Amino acid sequence: MPKAFDDAKRRMRASARDIFFLRTDNGARLVASQGPWKGLQRRRVKTAVIIMQPFAEEMNRCRRLLALTQSALADRGICSLTLDYLGTGDSEGAFQEATLPSWISDMQCLCDLAAPHGLDQHSKLQLTPARHD
Numbered sequence: 001m002p003k004a005f006d007d008a009k010r011r012m013r014a015s016a017r018d019i020f021f022l023r024t025d026n027g028a029r030l031v032a033s034q035g036p037w038k039g040l041q042r043r044r045v046k047t048a049v050i051i052m053q054p055f056a057e058e059m060n061r062c063r064r065l066l067a068l069t070q071s072a073l074a075d076r077g078i079c080s081l082t083l084d085y086l087g088t089g090d091s092e093g094a095f096q097e098a099t100l101p102s103w104i105s106d107m108q109c110l111c112d113l114a115a116p117h118g119l120d121q122h123s124k125l126q127l128t129p130a131r132h133d
């Protein structure tokens with residue numbers, strides 16, 4: 001019986017995934033949501049977690065952890081969103097075009113996408129690059 005239960009949970013999580021492209025000023029970004037994104041859009045769900053994933057070797061090392069985190073959030077009815085930054089993954093643009101400000105802009109677009117669907121405006125991140133003087 002536990003194996004059947006695990007299989008059912010896996011199918012539920014898989015059906016709650018949504019992958020789409022978000023248009024930005026400089027091209028489309030691939031966004032993956034897991035959990036009740038449709039409920040978030042209809043304001044039945046009030047919580048969304050935006051995961052700012054690393055890239056390159058750091059992403060290779062934590063890919064499984066991020067997938068497990070998103071699954072755990074989905075199991076608790078929490079929507080999570082991730083995004084492929086400019087020039088990475090399936091998003092438009094070349095990696096050579098990417099800058100830290102462009103990636104911060106990508107994340108701000110994702111925050112703006114979630115804001116009308118329940119993200120508390122007071123929780124909205126103000127993303128700015130760190131200065132190293």
